[in-house]
Amino acid sequence: MSELPVLIAGGGIGGLAMALTLHQIGVPCVVFESVRELRPLGVGINLQPNAVREFQDLGIGEGDLDRIGLPAREWALVGLNGNDIYSEPRGLLAGYGWPQYAVHRGLLQMMLYDKVIERLGPGAVRLGSRVTGYRNEPDGTVTALIETSGGGVEEQKCALVVGADGLHSAVRAQMHPGQPPIRWGGAVMWRGTSPGVPIRSGASFVGLGTHRHRLVFYPISPPDARTGLATINWIAEVTVDNSDGWKETGWFKPVEIDDFVHHFEGWTYDWLDVPALLRGAEMAYENPMIDRDPIPTWQDGRVILIGDAAHPMYPTGSNGASQAIMDARLLGASFVEHGLTPQALRAYDERHCGPVSQIVLRNRGAGPFGLLNMVDERCGGKFESIDDVIPAEERAAFMAGYKSAAGFAIEKLNAAPPTIPPGARVEAKVDA
Numbered sequence: 001m002s003e004l005p006v007l008i009a010g011g012g013i014g015g016l017a018m019a020l021t022l023h024q025i026g027v028p029c030v031v032f033e034s035v036r037e038l039r040p041l042g043v044g045i046n047l048q049p050n051a052v053r054e055f056q057d058l059g060i061g062e063g064d065l066d067r068i069g070l071p072a073r074e075w076a077l078v079g080l081n082g083n084d085i086y087s088e089p090r091g092l093l094a095g096y097g098w099p100q101y102a103v104h105r106g107l108l109q110m111m112l113y114d115k116v117i118e119r120l121g122p123g124a125v126r127l128g129s130r131v132t133g134y135r136n137e138p139d140g141t142v143t144a145l146i147e148t149s150g151g152g153v154e155e156q157k158c159a160l161v162v163g164a165d166g167l168h169s170a171v172r173a174q175m176h177p178g179q180p181p182i183r184w185g186g187a188v189m190w191r192g193t194s195p196g197v198p199i200r201s202g203a204s205f206v207g208l209g210t211h212r213h214r215l216v217f218y219p220i221s222p223p224d225a226r227t228g229l230a231t232i233n234w235i236a237e238v239t240v241d242n243s244d245g246w247k248e249t250g251w252f253k254p255v256e257i258d259d260f261v262h263h264f265e266g267w268t269y270d271w272l273d274v275p276a277l278l279r280g281a282e283m284a285y286e287n288p289m290i291d292r293d294p295i296p297t298w299q300d301g302r303v304i305l306i307g308d309a310a311h312p313m314y315p316t317g318s319n320g321a322s323q324a325i326m327d328a329r330l331l332g333a334s335f336v337e338h339g340l341t342p343q344a345l346r347a348y349d350e351r352h353c354g355p356v357s358q359i360v361l362r363n364r365g366a367g368p369f370g371l372l373n374m375v376d377e378r379c380g381g382k383f384e385s386i387d388d389v390i391p392a393e394e395r396a397a398f399m400a401g402y403k404s405a406a407g408f409a410i411e412k413l414n415a416a417p418p419t420i421p422p423g424a425r426v427e428a429k430v431d432a
Helices: 013-024 049-057 062-066 105-120 170-175 274-279 320-338 342-364 367-379 392-406 410-415
Strands: 006-009 029-033 044-047 069-071 074-078 084-089 101-104 125-127 129-136 142-148 153-158 160-163 183-196 204-210 213-219 230-239 253-255 284-291 303-305
Touching: 006 013, 006 142, 006 153, 013 029, 013 105, 013 320, 044 049, 044 105, 044 320, 049 062, 049 320, 049 410, 062 069, 074 367, 084 367, 084 392, 101 105, 101 230, 105 125, 129 160, 129 170, 142 160, 160 170, 170 303, 183 274, 204 367, 230 274, 284 342, 303 342, 320 342, 342 392, 367 392
Parallel strands: 006 029, 006 160, 029 125, 029 129, 074 204, 160 303
Antiparallel strands: 044 101, 069 101, 074 084, 129 142, 142 153, 183 230, 183 284, 204 213, 213 230, 253 284
8 A cells, every 4th residue: 555645635524534534444644624723613514324324433423423413303394384294203213223413513523623633643634725736647646736824835745635625626626627617596595593492303403484485493402401492503595586696705604684584574483483583693694505517527547526526515405514424434435445546536436426416416406395396386385284285105205215315215224234344444456
């Protein structure tokens, strides 16, 4: 095996999961992250059971996840008049061998960062260093071009480069210089967290409204023992005419609650006051729902893409972070099988680029929220009994299809062997 390290461009969730995976299978690596200081930024995300399983195989247990979130118990869609469209148990309650977790994204990143430093050492992550490009060398290595915080440019010779540098990936831009620009489908999201009393199961993920006008909310902490209030993560969303493109500067910015709360005035129920929930946040962030068109390959010689660099997707399936974690684990499994070789990257790319690209396109079609489209089309979003609008069997079949495509169908996941067998290590392989 090469003495050169694998270089990981990007210290987000996917990049840090990749570093922990490489350490597990005996491969030296170093992470280059552009920010000078990591901070627990962001709001809530979900970790699906397939990703939680991979964390457990990495020695990251439920105790670690309990410190940054809580296990989800239910997933539910509710119509405009407050009547249920669909609900199902999640995680262990659904029969999975592993829970689903709702966590704070920034706290998850910091937890993974701490694990990387603890296991790989303080030099494993170089902050203030952005990978801007690469060269596949004739001698079978690759050189990464790195812009430092001081404005200089360094070159780092390595065995492979893993591009985990997100939506604005410089690695992807070099690999596919003719790629179309970021795609905005017309939905605008406002995100925040507010104190609130958990409803339904106490750990329910709820989508309320219609496909074009909805609120998604779920707790990302247990209730405080004194006040009974949990941290409720929410995403308020409205779809508008996008024919003129996104006119704002930037893709993510803080905004005032009063800038958007009017879209949800009158959304009051005996179990939820939506305007009050939104106004309970100290800060809100606006961003359009965006992705990129799928690309035909994630590989260029000794360079591979994972996570949002490979397949940025709409968050409608709550599986963007989970897919990045799965990418890291599946790529690690390919290294175990083929060594640190272009063949390993090809095998990973051929197995996963096409299927995950289909998830990107499926999420454009509203992902599991597609049930809201069906309700709108059939009754305008208001009904007394959902069974009169969409039979239970049709609703269940729709959801089963999405879970199968996204890789967390219950029976298949429970029966699957570990992605990386316990004790597996990368052996020396002849490059191919």
